[in-house]
Amino acid sequence: MASYTPTVSLDDPRTSTGGNGHIPPHHHDGDDFGSSFFDVRLRRARLGLVVGLTGIVMIFISFSSAYVVRQGLPTLDPRTDVLLHDWFPVPLPRLLLVNTAVLLISSLTMEIARRQAARKAALAQLASVPGVSMPAKEGVSWLALTVVLGLSFLAGQWMAWRELAASGFYVASSPSSSFVYLLTGMHGVHLFGGVVALLTAGAASLLRRPADSQAIAVDVTGWYWHFMAFLWVYILCLLEFVH
């Protein structure tokens, strides 16, 4: 075995590019030893989610800054040749409050489903041990309930759009109505992505995929769902209060 001087890293400054010859102490990152693979996968999926949400946050920050900037812009009235401000807030349909309540409740059911899936995954590891009996299947599928509530929210948003249109506010009617449609629409698209993810997770359970895979999918979608609820409250506040 080649053995060369251990003083290399001390004597020769040129070689000091990152600690020679020893393994750094175990960090949680980059090291899969000592924790179960379920934990590793869960950690990885959650990290991916946080990174992904950062991207989504940037999208909505851009829209928000456009919203604020657009409010301050004057426009030229071609008839009078005067600069004037054309921003006036759109009266938001009351229905949006109902939708908000539906979404917040769905966040709650999602949380129950998430914890349930985590428990199931933990128990699944014990299922093969003789003498351990699995709890009977739950009466209510919180996951399914969340999907139903999520779809009701989306349907409610659609009805709110119809109501807006009925009172004369279309996408291009005024700058603020453009933003109402834009922000609710973009949020709706993202929430629909969450619904699809939940359906996929549900299908995984029907297809008898391993409980831990399903638990990870439900966990990550759960946090995504909570984030979508938070985002919606933020958007509502932006539309209602920032003028």
Add this chain to the structure above:
Amino acid sequence: MAGSTGGGETIMATRELAAHELHAHAAPQGFIRKWVFSLDHKVIGLQYYFLALTAVFVGMFLSLLMRIHLIWPNVSLPLVGEIKPETYLSLLTMHGTIMVFFVLTTAPQGGFGNYFLPIQIGAADMAFPVLNMLSFWVTFLGYIVMLSAFFVVGGAPLHGWTGYPPLSALQSAGPGEGPGADLWVISIALFCVGALMSALNFITTTLDMRARGMSMMRMPLTCWAWFITAILGLLAFGVLFSAGILLLMDRNAGTSFFVPLVVVNGQLVAHKGGSPLLWQHLFWFFGHPEVYIAILPAMGLCSQLVSVFSRKPIFGYKAMVYAMLSIGLLGFMVWGHHMFMSGMSPYSAFAFSIMTMAIGVPSAIKTFNWLGTLWGGRIRFYSPMLFAIGFVSLFVSGGISGPFLAQPVLDIPLHDTYFVTGHFHLIMGVASIFGIFAATYYWFPKMFGRMMSESLARWHFWFTFVGTYAIFMPMHYLGMAGATRRYSQFTELAYLRNLIPLQKFITYAAIVTIAGQFIFLFNLFWSMKYGKKASDNPWEATTLEWTTATPPPHDNFGGLTPVVYNGPYEYSVPGAPRDYVMQNDPATVAAH
């Protein structure tokens, strides 16, 4: 007791199964799963690479048409026929867009990053292989949509790669601003989605998949560059995506985010109150980091190659990491320097100007360290090294004009002239292309198991190196003499007539340089089949990709998990048996 032991074994068995599932999806069998809808980061990397290769030839062909038209305006050209001013604008729009997005963003990060990041950090694949596959196919779809803009009624858009409204926002603004411009925006939005998914994967992989012993500060600088590039992409592409959505709404839903009340082609538009400046802010908040997205991977690679081929540790590893991080950070604070001419408060302009010039500091640190690495090294002038040194040269020549343009008082006369064209082509275009070439020559043996022809590579290098300088240096003089960008003809303008000989020289240089690229193309495909067989570590480099088989097996390390003991640049270690110590070489531990 016996029962519970049996249960424990079952748990162990499931865990091993999970480990298998975690680390490597099974090797695919059929052609479709193996080469088309592959989950393997290496195949996806190659897919990105070849997408960029076709894109670069399309982009190059467009630039050739433009250069020919500039000096022979009356010649009818193949595929496009007679070039009208708006045709010229279409050509430059598509040239810029295809090159920036589908070449400079795609090849260094999507191509080489995908292929080598997991191997260099000792992982079996990217963190989310399915997402990785989706990123590629969404990008591919974006590419197809972009190309299809050529073939719709009215042709490709005219608004330049920056897509400034109102030109880009109004269907009536010009012949290419109908469906062509819609396809352009949709393609960009798709590209953003692909890039965001890819950034997610790169960041998670780097943070969470490193092999045992591979601390952040032991990562090769290539990995640092890909990591920082991914962070920039994550923060920048969302903003461009949003701007694209707003632009699509302005174009098709009648909104007025970006369009003020203007008269276009004699008609008062139906929009009012929007702000073209808003687009410019959103676009350049993405656009400036995009410059670094294109060049950071090349910087990382250049650091790697300069060390490998000088047989010396990189000079100032940590300084290199911090310089890249500060370039990334400052890159988000300087977007306003693209807008000095768009009207802004002199105080903002001053702040943007100072910030921009501050980027010179980390850039100078990097250049100094590259030179410091070369200094006193036993330099091996193989083709990857030639291109790496070429990169340093271009980085300096292209970068030095940056501080000129960063000053509003100089930018005002130079804005929208060939000076700017020369500047950004040298630093963003050609320098980063040199990074791609260097990476190709360097990693080709690992990817395809054969060596590329060294003599052809040298011919290619000199053609390209001299050729690109001959194209882009004179552009600085054109710019200072007042030649504006985006004009399709100079023959009609008296004050520019004297510059026509220089324009001719540039076109001749471009034709020769483009011809030189076919040497590369030939070398690439010829060497895949007939090149000399490569050993596992032909360059005697230390990083993990050279510890595995050539080409690497499906799970990268053939069922093994590498353990890392050393930094990535242990060259010429005194007392070591060879002049390099592999990252996974435990010998120094034995000595301890």
